Amino acid sequence: MKLASYRHGGADRFGAVVGTGIVDLGARLKDFATLRDAIAAGAAARLRAVAETASADHALAEVELQIPVTAPEKIWCIGVNYADRNAEYKDGSQPQSYPSLFCRTPSSLVGHGVPLERPKVSRQLDYEGEIVMVIGRGGRHIRREDALGHIFGFSLCNEGSVRDWLHHAKFNVTQGKNFDRSGSIGPWIVTSDEFDLAKPLELTTRVNGEIRQHDNTGRLMFPFDALIAYLSTFATLKPGDMIVTGTPTGAGVRFDPPRWLVPGDVVEVEVPGIGTLRNGVVDEA
Template sequence: MRFVRYGEKGAEKPGVLDADGGLRDLSGVLPDLAGDVLANLPQITPEALPKVDGRPRLGVPVAGIGKFIGIGLNYSDHAAETGMEPPEHPIVFMKATSSITGPNDTVHLPRSSRHADWEVELGVVIGKPAKYVDEADALSHVAGYCVVNDVSERRFQSKLSGQWTKGKSCDTFGPIGPWLVTPDEVGDPQELSLTLDLNGERMQTGSTSKMIFTVAQIISHLSEIMSLQPGDVIATGTPPGVGMARDPRRFLTEGDEMSLEISGLGRQTQRVLQD
């Protein structure tokens, strides 16, 4: 199933896509796509639900996200392009929940930002609590998968002293969506292709098969450190092609347009504005 939330920001309703990609209203079945609902997403026939006319704005497909967790340097080919050694354990950082925005909403660069970068990533949404989870059982805690753009201000990230969080948490730096796709429809999360285009030019091409730490390993590792709760989102790292690793380096400027896609998870597109 492909679940969505649609409508104006702050007033989104739950929805689901039918077999033809049409949007159906799910609000008569459940109040929202959040919390404990994610552990038992309804098995329904979308065609039996009311059809939503027009092309409403799509919001973040999960409401009430408690934690937005990032995994750094998690693709072997991305590590190679940066000249860094693959990490022994997952690199973990947090993105502020205030960075979260809809999949096609505008990305706003902070006033002093001159080194903002793009990162297409597989997002994992937790469906049921996870604490001390074995790798073999980890994927049973997943409600679904989605596309994430881990927008990153590289100067904030590495030059302002402190942790990566500074460069990862700016407002609108966390587009999520368009869909929450259930695991049965995704299949093996380690066999997905990822792409990102900037102004129509291909920047990133990758495969989750190149992850250093798999989705199951990441969930197991995190659950040893902190409890994972329904609605938590994990951005699992990015493939090669980021702006900071290009020669010459290339960063986002006002008027740019990013378009990201992961096989089976849909496409998101953002226009860039400078505050």
């Protein structure tokens, strides 16, 4: 089942994507104001029952897709998580013992089809294709062997980075990761029952049709279950929280010379079984 948050007729809604249309679930299940509310209520079966019997209310082309959970409590981002990523830094360091972490704000992210903005203060906007876990059942001190049962579904992220702002301070990358509308999540959430999580997911990032990144989750240094167990050691995971699981080698900064995104570029992040997240690039107004 594909679930999306979207805007239509000036109103924020959520629904199920069926073919080239979308079923307005919020109009039929009025006890849920948002998709996050439905996730928190454990209402996947109710959502599916409506999605399988109702006709589409809108064509996908007629709506503006938003990030799938529009107001998550937490968006965790994992750095340097694919094999070979540590070597890209060419600093002689050993692979890390624990995940690298930072947070993003919802305002730094747009939905599928909405342009990313290259900020006025930088020309170093970069792409990072990633897979997103969406938490369904929350918890604290989640055991690794139980962790996959806490995943509601999966989405995609272009974790756009403004590279020359990543190290303005001594210890953090927060500034360069949180420019308004610099990244994206979407196009929707595909529920976890659609996947055999024993099999790796293949991730590809393209810029203007050219493959820049390609890898699979079998090469994650910290797999999905390990990330959930680790994060929940110190933070209570909540329904609708999103965990952006890391990007493969091949971001624009790693080319010589670097290949930054410019207005007119189109970035696509694709995973079979989830779909393709596509965004153009414009200059900040």
